Each structure stands twice: as C-alpha cells, then as structure tokens.
Amino acid sequence: MIFDTLDHSAHYAGLGDRIRTALKFLQDTDLSALPVGRIDIDGDNLYALVQEYVTKPQEQGMWEAHRRYIDIQYVQRGQERMGFASLERMELGEYVPDKDFLPMSGKGNFVTVFAGAFVIFFPQDGHMPGLCVDAPEPVWKVVLKVKLEA
Numbered sequence: 001m002i003f004d005t006l007d008h009s010a011h012y013a014g015l016g017d018r019i020r021t022a023l024k025f026l027q028d029t030d031l032s033a034l035p036v037g038r039i040d041i042d043g044d045n046l047y048a049l050v051q052e053y054v055t056k057p058q059e060q061g062m063w064e065a066h067r068r069y070i071d072i073q074y075v076q077r078g079q080e081r082m083g084f085a086s087l088e089r090m091e092l093g094e095y096v097p098d099k100d101f102l103p104m105s106g107k108g109n110f111v112t113v114f115a116g117a118f119v120i121f122f123p124q125d126g127h128m129p130g131l132c133v134d135a136p137e138p139v140w141k142v143v144l145k146v147k148l149e150a
Helices: 006-015 017-028
Strands: 002-005 037-040 046-054 063-065 069-077 079-086 102-105 109-114 117-121 125-131 138-147
Touching: 002 006, 006 017, 006 117, 017 046, 017 069, 017 117, 017 138, 069 079, 069 109, 069 125, 079 117, 079 138, 109 117, 117 125
Parallel strands: none
Antiparallel strands: 002 117, 037 046, 046 138, 063 102, 063 125, 069 117, 069 138, 079 109, 079 125
8 A cells, every 4th residue: 555645656657557548637637627427537446546535433434445456546636534454454345346356355555535535455465445534524536446456
C-alpha cells in the first residue's frame, strides 16, 4: 500500500507504465468536470471509476482485495477513512473472478484520506474504503483500475 499526495506522484513512475499513466491522468485531467461512472483510458488495461457518495460507519464497511487489478483511489473532494491489511492476516472469502472481487474479514489499520491524496492498493493489500472520519459526509473520488502487467 502507498499513501501520498499528487505532488509526489513522480516518485512512483518506476512502478510501471500503467501506474505512471494513471497518476498522470489524475494530474493532467480536470477531474471536477468528469461524469460519474466509468471512463476508459486504455480499455480494460486502465480505466477510471468516478464515484460520488456519502461515507459510512466502519461497521457497514467490507474488506476486499483484487487479483487482476491495482486500485489507485484518489479523493478529489471530502475525506474518508480507508482500512488496509495484508492478505496474510485476513480470513479470505471466495474470489469472484468476473468482478475481480475477493471478500475477506479480519482486522486492519486505518488512514484518513483527504482531498488531494491517493492510496495505491496492490493485490496483496486488503482494503476497506468509503468510511466516515467523524460523521458521514459527501465524497467525490476517482478510482483508477490498473490491470497488472504480464
């Protein structure tokens, strides 16, 4: 897991072309003008999911991970808590291949992700996004789905 702000995104250019392209998309795009929904950047290799929602209490959150994609979750407006945990420390559920979704349960750590910050979750990172910090609040976020390079 990586937690940082876009000001430092150049430090992660060595993580691969798709991650570099994804972070450049966040820097160079007027994100506030994007419609909610999926935006293809490079087809299924790299796409953005623009999301707008109200954060929820931790009790309503769900741990998840992905096997085929890296998540880059960038908060444009608002703030939210995100949980993170190593898969080795979690109880894994049944993987759903067509959704690239691995549910899990267990305990992890949490970080407050503020506007202008991003978190990169790799396949070994369980995560629980969308949680409220103090009270539910609106969040506008872009999740970049970065397909693992073969």
